[in-house]
Amino acid sequence: MHEQINRDEGCTLVAQEIIRMRTVMSELVQERTKLGDRPPS
Template identity: 90%
Template sequence: MDNRISEIRRSIRALRVSVREAEAVMHEQINRDDDCTFVAQEIIRMRTVMSELVQERTKLGDTTPIVVASIFIPRRLPAPPRGRIPKRRLVPGAARVNG
């Protein structure tokens, strides 16, 4: 029974990581205004499997929280730091080129 609980806990950890990665992909697709139906369906499927595993784990008597170290790396680059914008000098009217 302990082996089955360990196996379930390992599967849940792996599913959590997969769901987070899939969610990141889905958010990128949404930001690009792409179709994210397939990824969304896969996330729902993974969550359904995870829910069934959690129910089985609870029936076996394991209620210890499962801690997953977050090694999530954002796919988007961070926003550049906001600094002062240098002032631009206006070109005097006489220096303009008339076309």
């Protein structure tokens, strides 16, 4: 995406994919927490 910005190209599709991946990762973290997996203290 940074390369596209540097070349003054559109990066909407890449940005949308990154947002989707972040959403999936957030959901996985929430599921992991619900299952009781927490980082060691």
